[in-house]
Amino acid sequence: MAVAQVAVIYGEFFEPFNVSYDHRAIILGGQRRMLISAGIHYPRATPDMWPGLIAKSKEGGADVIETYVFWSGHEPSRGQYYFEERYDIVKFVKLVGANGLYLLLRIGPYVCAEWNFGGFPVWLRDVPGIEFRTDNAPFKDEMQRFAKKIVDMMKEENLFSWQGGPIILTQIENEYGNVQGSYGQGGERYMKWAAGMALGLGAGVPWIMCRQTDAPEAIINSCNAFYCDGFKPNSYRKPVIWTEDWNGWYANWGDRLPHRPVEDNAFAIARFFQRGGSFHNYYMYFGGTNFERTAGGPLQITSYNYDAPIDEYGILNQPKWGHLKDLHKAIKLCEPALVAVDDSPLYVKLGRRQEAHVYSSEHIDTNSTLPGNIGTCAAFLANIDEHKSASVKIFGKVYNLPPWSVSILPDCKTLAFNTAKTEAQVSIKTVESGSPSFSNATEAADLLFHDNYFTPLKSWMASKEPIGLWNKNSFSAKGILEHLNVTKDTSDYLWYITR
Numbered sequence: 285m286a287v288a289q290v291a292v293i294y295g296e297f298f299e300p301f302n303v304s305y306d307h308r309a310i311i312l313g314g315q316r317r318m319l320i321s322a323g324i325h326y327p328r329a330t331p332d333m334w335p336g337l338i339a340k341s342k343e344g345g346a347d348v349i350e351t352y353v354f355w356s357g358h359e360p361s362r363g364q365y366y367f368e369e370r371y372d373i374v375k376f377v378k379l380v381g382a383n384g385l386y387l388l389l390r391i392g393p394y395v396c397a398e399w400n401f402g403g404f405p406v407w408l409r410d411v412p413g414i415e416f417r418t419d420n421a422p423f424k425d426e427m428q429r430f431a432k433k434i435v436d437m438m439k440e441e442n443l444f445s446w447q448g449g450p451i452i453l454t455q456i457e458n459e460y461g462n463v464q465g466s467y468g469q470g471g472e473r474y475m476k477w478a479a480g481m482a483l484g485l486g487a488g489v490p491w492i493m494c495r496q497t498d499a500p501e502a503i504i505n506s507c508n509a510f511y512c513d514g515f516k517p518n519s520y521r522k523p524v525i526w527t528e529d530w531n532g533w534y535a536n537w538g539d540r541l542p543h544r545p546v547e548d549n550a551f552a553i554a555r556f557f558q559r560g561g562s563f564h565n566y567y568m569y570f571g572g573t574n575f576e577r578t579a580g581g582p583l584q585i586t587s588y589n590y591d592a593p594i595d596e597y598g599i600l601n602q603p604k605w606g607h608l609k610d611l612h613k614a615i616k617l618c619e620p621a622l623v624a625v626d627d628s629p630l631y632v633k634l635g636r637r638q639e640a641h642v643y644s645s646e647h648i649d650t651n652s653t654l655p656g657n658i659g660t661c662a663a664f665l666a667n668i669d670e671h672k673s674a675s676v677k678i679f680g681k682v683y684n685l686p687p688w689s690v691s692i693l694p695d696c697k698t699l700a701f702n703t704a705k706t707e708a709q710v711s712i713k714t715v716e717s718g719s720p721s722f723s724n725a726t727e728a729a730d731l732l733f734h735d736n737y738f739t740p741l742k743s744w745m746a747s748k749e750p751i752g753l754w755n756k757n758s759f760s761a762k763g764i765l766e767h768l769n770v771t772k773d774t775s776d777y778l779w780y781i782t783r
Contacts, residue, residue, distance in 0.1 A: 296448040297381030303445050303452045303489045305504065305523050309562040309623055310490070312386075312445070312452065316623035318557065320612050321348035321388055321565035323528075325397065326376040327357055328572030328588055331369060333598050334376055337570050338383050340594055344605055345612025348452070349380045350388040350527075350565045352395040353434055356405040357578075365433070370575065373434075377443050381450035388565065389438070390455035390527075391482075393430050398534045398580040398588065406773035417460065419470040419477065428481050431456070435485040446488045455527070456482035459495040459508060472498070479503045494527040508567070510544075513555035524560050528567035529553065531604075532591025536583040543591050546604040547689070550611045550703035554690035557615055557622065558641045558664035560629070570594040577776065606708025614701035617694035621645070621662035634676040637669040638685060642696065653680035654696055661696035 301313035309316040322341035329337060341349060357371045367373060380387050394417060395403040408414065414422040435454075443449035457478050464471040475493075479500045482491045492504045497518055499505035507515035508528035515524060531549045533542035553564055571590030579586055589596040593605040600606075621643040630642040632650050642650065645660040654661070667674045667685035674685050683691055689704035767778050 296442070297378075297384070297450055298445070298448050300448045301445050305490055307520050307523060308560075308626065309523050310452070310525075317347070317562075318615060318619045318622050319347045319386070319563045320345055320615070321350045321563065322346035322569030322593075323350045323565055323567045324570045325351055325354075325568070325572060325588075326373060327354055327370045327578070328574065329370070329570065329598070331372060331375065334379050336598055337594060338379055338385065340598075340600065340605075341569055342383050342385055344569075344593060344609045345616070346385065346569065348386040348388055348563075348565070349450075350390065350567075351376070352390045352397055352399075352403065352458075353392060354395065354397075354399065355393040355403050355430055356399070356401060358434075359405050359430060360407075362405075362407050367437075374437065374441050374443070377438070377450060378441070381443070385450060386445075386452045387443075387450040388453045388455070388527075389434075389451050390458065391431050391434050392455070392458050393427060394460075395458050396580075398574075398584050400578050400580055400773075402580070406768060409768070417457075417463070417471075417474065418467045419473040424474070424477060424481075427478075431482065432485055435487050439486070444488050451487075452489055453492060454482070454487050454489055455492045455494065456503075457493055457496070460493070461496045461498070476500060492525060492527065511552045511555070513552065513559045513561065515561075523562045524556075525563040526556055526561060527565050529556075529564060531566050531593070532568070532571070532589070534590060535585050535587060537585055538583070541589070541591070546607045547704050547706060549604070550607055551688055551690055553608075553611060554615075554664060554692060554701075554703050555666060557618070558666060558690060562622075566593070568592045570598070572596055577773075603706045603708035607706050610701055610707065611692075611703065614692040614694060617700060618643070618662035618664075618692065621660045621694075624660050632678060634665065634678065635667075635674055638665070638667050638674050638676050640665045640676075640678055644696070648679075648696070650678050651680075658696065663693040663696045665691040665693070 304311045310319060322344070324337055324341065326334065338349060353373065358367060359365055377387055392403055397403060404416070408426060411422050411426060414420060416423055438444060438451060444451045460475055464475060467474065475496065475498070479493065479502070483502055490504060492506050493499040494506045494508050496505045499518060501519060504522045504525055505517050506525035506527040510530050512526040517524060529552065532544050535541050556564055568590040569592055571588040571592045573596055574584065574586045574588050587596050593601050593608055595601045624645045625643045630644065630650070632640040632642065634640055640663055642648065642663045643661065648654065648658070648661065663678070665676060665678065665683055665685060667687060667689050670688045672687055676683055676685060679696060683699065685691055686702065686704040689702055691699055692701045694700050765778065770778055
């Protein structure tokens with residue numbers, strides 16, 4: 285068994301294929317695809333958890349796994365790299381490929397992600413003359429060196445699609461459009477430089493920039509938000525990509541844990557595909573844990589659970605996981621019609637706050653009953669009234685739409701899914717080794733744990749920091765010191781004794 289597993293993990297995952305795009309979708313091996321992506325940050329889980337998380341994402345309906353690359357973890361000291369344990373990114377990418385899934389690699393290298401210093405290593409601030417994220421030669425040199433390191437590593441391991449690997453998309457920078465204006469002309473020059481630098485790395489797959497409305501023509505600009513159904517890229521030649529669907533939120537000390545109802549999340553996703561979206565990524569599908577001192581400031585807690593479909597411990601969060609799984613199935617049933625329509629779908633006004641979008645390979649009359657020999661056809665019926673249900677008529681049939689919901693008809697006839705009707709279980713969590721299967725139970729029950737699920741903890745780890753003046757790092761100084769200049773981020777504490 286072990287030998288076979290190693291052969292799968294470290295073999296070739298796919299027949300080599302090219303990745304391109306048009307105005308409608310990402311194109312994999314010559315075929316347009318509607319893609320569902322699951323965000324998992326590899327350092328926010330232990331390597332023992334990775335196989336189960338990826339398998340549960342796949343069973344939940346994901347086609348793609350998305351992750352940032354964490355510079356501070358991979359280069360803790362300049363020129364000294366670390367790719368072991370939780371930072372073994374090559375192992376993580378290969379596990380994704382071994383499961384038959386694709387990968388969106390968001391290199392950044394500034395990632396934000398509620399990570400300490402946004403993923404920048406602390407030594408970066410000590411580079412002479414450096415100014416972050418602008419047209420600054422020292423910063424650009426360091427950024428290019430690390431981005432090239434990651435791309436070259438992926439190529440050496442044959443992990444890009446054209447090599448038979450899972451990587452189909454890459455990202456440079458991160459939400460730079462939010463701050464670009466504060467840098468003036470230097471910000472615009474830096475953005476264009478970053479795009480050109482990325483394209484010159486030879487990744488061989490498309491690059492994206494999220495929240496970058498002025499991204500160059502060769503870069504796809506994408507949406508990060510709670511709702512992206514109204515988003516359009518800055519060129520007709522680019523597909524509509526949602527890089528961050530905030531299906532939850534991070535937690536701060538002293539605040540209530542954020543929660544986003546799955547009905548609202550499902551509504552947002554259905555509306556995204558209804559109105560022309562093609563690639564959707566959950567931020568996060570599994571949030572995980574801010575281990576050690578990686579939590580960003582000033583008030584981030586160690587949990588990065590994010591109200592995700594898979595919780596911090598790798599257990600399915602119901603009904604979120606199950607309801608979204610059913611949504612993904614419905615969207616996949618619509619995929620042939622979604623990719624077949626080259627222009628905008630047929631729009632039908634069904635009421636004051638009700639509307640339909642119909643994707644069909646042939647002309648149809650929405651006021652008449654559909655013919656029996658109808659070709660490829662899918663319809664999305666939306667009620668955007670937050671408070672009132674509505675009955676609508678289309679194709680000679682009446683459909684009841686709950687408030688703030690979308691009904692999906694993969695054949696333009698049969699109701700396959702409504703975003704407001706949750707059938708997944710609410711309180712039962714059965715945790716098993718490998719990919720779990722859940723029934724549509726609705727009654728409360730105890731939380732069930734199976735002995736073969738958890739890897740026994742070999743030993744507890746504790747981090748100890750000496751308190752007080754008398755240790756090998758003690759010294760005398762006049763006045764109050766700048767914290768990071770002294771600690772170099774090895775401690776959150778700088779102890780003073782004075783007289």
